[in-house]
Amino acid sequence: MNRFPIDYIEPVFRPPSEGRSLILQVTNGCSYNQCTFCDMYTAAQKKFRPKAEADILAEIDAVAGLAVRKVFLADGDAMVLSVHRLTTILQAIKDRMPQVERVSAYCLPSNIKNKSVAELATLRELGLGMVYVGCESGDDEVLGYINKGETFASSRAALVKLKQAGIQSSVMILNGMGGRRFSQQHAINSARLMNATQPEYLSTLVVSFPLGEERVQAGFNGQFEPLDQMSLFHEIRTLLQHLELDNTVFRSDHASNYLVLKGTLGADKQAMLEKVDLAINQPGRIPLRPEWMRGL
Numbered sequence: 519m520n521r522f523p524i525d526y527i528e529p530v531f532r533p534p535s536e537g538r539s540l541i542l543q544v545t546n547g548c549s550y551n552q553c554t555f556c557d558m559y560t561a562a563q564k565k566f567r568p569k570a571e572a573d574i575l576a577e578i579d580a581v582a583g584l585a586v587r588k589v590f591l592a593d594g595d596a597m598v599l600s601v602h603r604l605t606t607i608l609q610a611i612k613d614r615m616p617q618v619e620r621v622s623a624y625c626l627p628s629n630i631k632n633k634s635v636a637e638l639a640t641l642r643e644l645g646l647g648m649v650y651v652g653c654e655s656g657d658d659e660v661l662g663y664i665n666k667g668e669t670f671a672s673s674r675a676a677l678v679k680l681k682q683a684g685i686q687s688s689v690m691i692l693n694g695m696g697g698r699r700f701s702q703q704h705a706i707n708s709a710r711l712m713n714a715t716q717p718e719y720l721s722t723l724v725v726s727f728p729l730g731e732e733r734v735q736a737g738f739n740g741q742f743e744p745l746d747q748m749s750l751f752h753e754i755r756t757l758l759q760h761l762e763l764d765n766t767v768f769r770s771d772h773a774s775n776y777l778v779l780k781g782t783l784g785a786d787k788q789a790m791l792e793k794v795d796l797a798i799n800q801p802g803r804i805p806l807r808p809e810w811m812r813g814l
Contacts, residue, residue: 523580525573527563532590533650533688534772536622539588540581544569544607548594550626553654554664554737555695557729559594568599575610582614589621597629597649601637608644618645625649627668627676638683648686648718651677656711657704660696663737670711677715688719691757693775694750695725698743701753709760719767720783722757724750724774724812747776747806748798754779755794758787776806 527546532539547566548559559566589611597604611618623646630638653673655661661668680687689712696704712720725744727734735742745753754770754777763783768790770779777797779790796804 524577529558529561529564530592531558531594532592533624535688536588536590539590539622540584540586541590541592542574542577542607542611543592544574544596544599545593549598550595550628550667552665552667554733555654555692555725555727557727560729564593566594568603571603571606574607578607578610578614584615585617586615587617587619589615589618591621591623594624595626595629596623597625601633601641604641604646605644608641608646612645620647621645622648622650625651625676627651627653627673630676630679631672633679635679635682638679638685642684646685648688649680650688650690651680651717652690653677653708653711654690654692655695655704655708656691657696657700657707660700660704660707663700663742664695664734665737670707673711674714677711677717681715681717686719687715687717688721689715689717691720691722692725693722693754693757693770694745697738697741698745698749699741701745701749702756705753705756706760709757709762712766713760713762716764717766719769720763721768721772722754722770722775723772724776726774726812751777751794751798755791755798758783758791758794761787773807774812776812777804778807 526543530541530543532541545568547564549566551559551566608621611621654666656670658669677687691708761783766783768781768783779793781790793804
């Protein structure tokens with residue numbers, strides 16, 4: 519039996535929309551890895567380190583003949599790599615896999631801070647078409663409690679810079695991340711951040727803690743109270759109500775979500791609000807994802 523020619527240090531994560539993409543693991547783990555809500559890269563084998571450039575190039579050579587149209591650069595924030603390293607990787611993909619139409623990666627806002635618009639534009643010309651940005655919240659208090667290492671201002675600056683460079687952003691906001699106490703301001707200020715930056719894609723995921731709430735509770739000084747299902751619906755309604763987007767594809771269809779919403783904002787804003795209202799006011803009238811089907 520032939521072995522797949524890419525070495526992965528598992529677990530490896532990718533966005534749902536990258537399900538048909540070739541995953542090229544150019545780093546291992548997350549360079550920051552201090553967010554209290556995230557256990558994705560806490561296993562011992564996931565300690566952050568970039569993969570050796572020679573190994574990456576050899577793996578690109580090994581898969582060059584595959585019928586691949588999209589490539590996803592893993593791990594948690596591949597955009598932390600230097601412009602020089604990213605340029606080398608993207609150029610190799612472009613040269614050896616000319617059939618690839620788009621390369622994408624996870625990205626922290628801080629990954630963009632020391633990259634100029636011109637440098638990012640060069641990466642776009644080499645095929646980097648989209649980055650998935652985990653903003654999580656637009657509220658500075660919530661961001662502080664979860665030790666995100668970002669602020670409203672730093673997230674806005676990164677998203678604006680990406681747009682100026684022509685790289686699409688797919689932003690993730692965590693439904694329920696503020697708990698009961700900060701739910702309203704979390705939703706409203708997250709909407710403010712999106713309105714200020716107009717990302718091409720926006721998705722919401724329901725926050726969950728499969729390894730327990732200990733780290734999150736510590737960040738909130740023991741005062742974090744998770745939202746129940748109905749409170750999550752009220753929060754997503756507040757977010758939608760305050761969003762003023764011109765042409766953003768919106769999705770809340772991740773496996774963590776109870777209520778699936780899909781549309782383009784602002785064209786479909788009213789229809790989505792009506793769907794949320796139905797879930798709130800007439801429980802049972804609209805299908806929800808059962809607990810046993812929900813995932814990370």
